[in-house]
Amino acid sequence: MADPSLTHVLPTGFRAAGHACGIKTDPSKLDLSLFVSGVPCVAAGVFTQNRVVGAPVHVSRERVPSTSVRGVIINSGNANACTGQRGIDDARWMTAEAANRIGCDESDFLVCSTGVIGHFLPREKLADGIGPIVEKLSDSTDSLVSAARGMMTTDTVHKLASRIVEINGQSVTVTGAAKGAAMIAPNMATMLAVVMTDASLTPEQASSILRHAVNNSFNCISIDGHTSTSDTVLLLANGQASGGRQSPDLPTSLTTAVTEVCADLSQQIIRDAEGAEHFVTLDVRGCVNREEAALMARTVADSVLVKTAITGNDPNWGRIVSAAGYSGIPFEEQECSLKVNGISLYEAGTPVDFDEATVSAAMATGEVHIELEFTRGDASVRFWTTDLTAEYVRLNSEYTT
C-alpha cells in the first residue's frame, strides 16, 4: 500500500473539487466531482467491454486519446446508462457546461457517471451545481478529497493513491482517485478512476502505460463478477513537472508508479467491497500463459460457493478446486495443488491431511491467501477478491426500492 505521507497530493497544475448538487437522496452527500488541469493534457482512457455502456462512456471514449484534454466532470447517484439518445445528449451537455466555465472546447472535457442504471439525469440540479463546483476548484488536499468523495456511491471510504518518482532529475507526481464497492468485475477497465500526473507523455506513451497498469490492477479484481456499464479509467498527463518537455523513451519508473497507483486503488476498492469481511489475495501460478492464469483466478474469485466458504472461515477447499475445474482450462487433477494461508490442503490431485481448526483460525483474521499451483508452465497472476456475506445480499436487495 502507499506510504500515507505521499497520499493526497495533486500533481503540479491540477485542481479538483467536490460538490453536493442533490442527485443523491441525502442532500448533504457530495455527488459531483471535477478534475481540471491549467494546461491541456495528453489523455488516455480504458473503458468497459460491456455491450451496454453508459452514455458518458459513449462520449468520453470518442474523445481519447487526446493531446488537449482540460478536465473530467463526474457525477454519482445516477449512471446515465440505458438512457438512449437523451442520455448521450445529457452527457455532452455536462461537458459543455463545465468547459464553458473553464474556458475550453466542449470536446476537451471528459465525463463519467455512476449510480443507478436507467434513469435520466436531473439537468436542473446539475446546472445549479456546475457553477459552484468550478468556483471551488483548488490544488489543496481538501479539494482532492472532496473530488474523490463526490464519485462515491455505496463506497464507505474515498479512495486515493499517490506516488512520487524522479524522471530525468525531475520529481514527478502520479495521483489517482477511484470509486467502486459492487458491480465490480472489470473487463479491460473498472468502475471509475482518474489518474493524474505532471509527467510529460505522448498519447501513445499514455495509452501504453495505462493499458499495462490496468491489466495489472483493475483487471485483477472482482467483487461480484458483474462487469458494469460505466467502467472508466482515465490517465491525464499535463507535463508540468518538466515544463512540457517529453522524453522519447517510455520511462519505466513512471509505468511502475502508474501501475502501483492503480493497484493501490484496486485494493482499496476490494477492501471497501459491499458487506465484505475478508480480503482475499489469489495467486494462480504454473500456467501456460497469463490469460489461462487470469481465467482460472476469475472463475475461482467469482464462485459464490468459494466466497461463502470464506465468509464462514471454512477451509472447504473442494469448492476452490472444483471452481478451477469448470474454468474451461483443460488441466488434469494431478497438475493441481492448493495452499490456504500457507498451509497445504491439496497436493498433486490428492487431499492432504491438515488441521481444519488451524486453517479456519488463520482465515478468521480477515486476510485470506489462496495459492493455486499448476505444473503446466511458468505464467502466473495475482488477483484480489472478497467473500460474499448476508450483508452484501441485504445491501443489494434494497438498492432502488
Place this chain on the structure above:
Amino acid sequence: MADPSLTHVLPTGFRAAGHACGIKTDPSKLDLSLFVSGVPCVAAGVFTQNRVVGAPVHVSRERVPSTSVRGVIINSGNANACTGQRGIDDARWMTAEAANRIGCDESDFLVCSTGVIGHFLPREKLADGIGPIVEKLSDSTDSLVSAARGMMTTDTVHKLASRIVEINGQSVTVTGAAKGAAMIAPNMATMLAVVMTDASLTPEQASSILRHAVNNSFNCISIDGHTSTSDTVLLLANGQASGGRQSPDLPTSLTTAVTEVCADLSQQIIRDAEGAEHFVTLDVRGCVNREEAALMARTVADSVLVKTAITGNDPNWGRIVSAAGYSGIPFEEQECSLKVNGISLYEAGTPVDFDEATVSAAMATGEVHIELEFTRGDASVRFWTTDLTAEYVRLNSEYTT
C-alpha cells in the same frame, strides 16, 4: 408439471430401495440408494464437464453406453471427489459389492456419490449397508421414494417425475429421480439423476434421447453458477414394456416423455434451491442461434446483482440488461427489450416509464418471468433460476465447519 397421479411409479421390471448406513452425521437420514433392473438395460449417461470430477464419474462414464447395465448404486453425504486413486478404488469396490449381491458383473453396475468434496468414503459403513439395501429392493412407490431420499444432501424434498406414453400399442413408463439444491450450473449434465424406462432402445437411441432431454432441461438451470464435480444423468431402458422388441425408429413420444421428466426434475431442483424465495423463468428470444440465447440466459441467471434484486422484489432492470451486456454476445443496445412479469421495462434500448410498485408486487408472488427479447434472429431458450438470499449465504458459510 407432472400429473400427480402419474408420479411415483417404477417402470416394469425395475426395483428400488433407500437405506441409512451412517455416512451422514444424523444416523436416521437415508444416505444410500439402489436402482436395479431384473434384466440387462441399455444405458446412456451424461456427465459433468468439470475437469475435476468425482471418482464415481471416472468409473461410470467408462461403463456407458452399454447394453448390459443392471443397476445404479448411489451414496449421499460424501462426493468421493478429489480423492485420487483411493477414491477410484472405493467407487469400483461399491459397484462390486452391489453386483455380487445382485448376481451380475461389477462392470454392469454404475455408481454416483454426492456430498462434501475431498474426504475418503467410509468403506465399513457402506459394507454394512449394501447387504440390507439389496434385501429392501422392491417395485413399490415407497421404495422408489426411499431411493430418491437416499440421494438427498441439502435438498428439503425428494424429486421424482413420471410420464406414461403409448408406443406401438404398448404403454411405456418413464420415471426419474434427481437430487440437487446448490452447486447447480450443469454443463452437459446436472447433479444426479437416474431416469428409468421399460421402453426398448438401442444404445444410440438412448444416448440421443438423453442428450436432447438434458440440453432442454438440466442444462437450462442454474442456482449458483458452480458446475459440480459429480453431475451425472443416467438413462436405463430395460425393454420390459414390449418384451424387449426394439423399434428401428426413435419414437418421438418417448423423446418427449424423457425430456418432460428431465424438465420436471430440473424445475423441482430450482424450486428446492438453497435459501431461495423466488422461482425465475427466463426466456431469451430473437437470438442468432440457441448457443447465443443460452449464453445470454446463463449470464443473466448467474449475476448475483440480478439475483439479489429479485430477492428484494426490486425491478432494477439495469442489472438484467447490463448482465446481458457482458455475456460476450456482440449485440447493440437498440436490439434489446425487456419485460418482467409481462410488463415492459425497456424497449429497443430506451427505458419505458412503468409503475415500480406494480412490478414489485408481481415479483413478490415468488414467481418471476423475465423476457429478454432481441431482434437478431429466431433462436430462443427457456432457462430456470432462483434469487440469492441471506439464507443461501448462511447455509453455505456453515456447510463443513
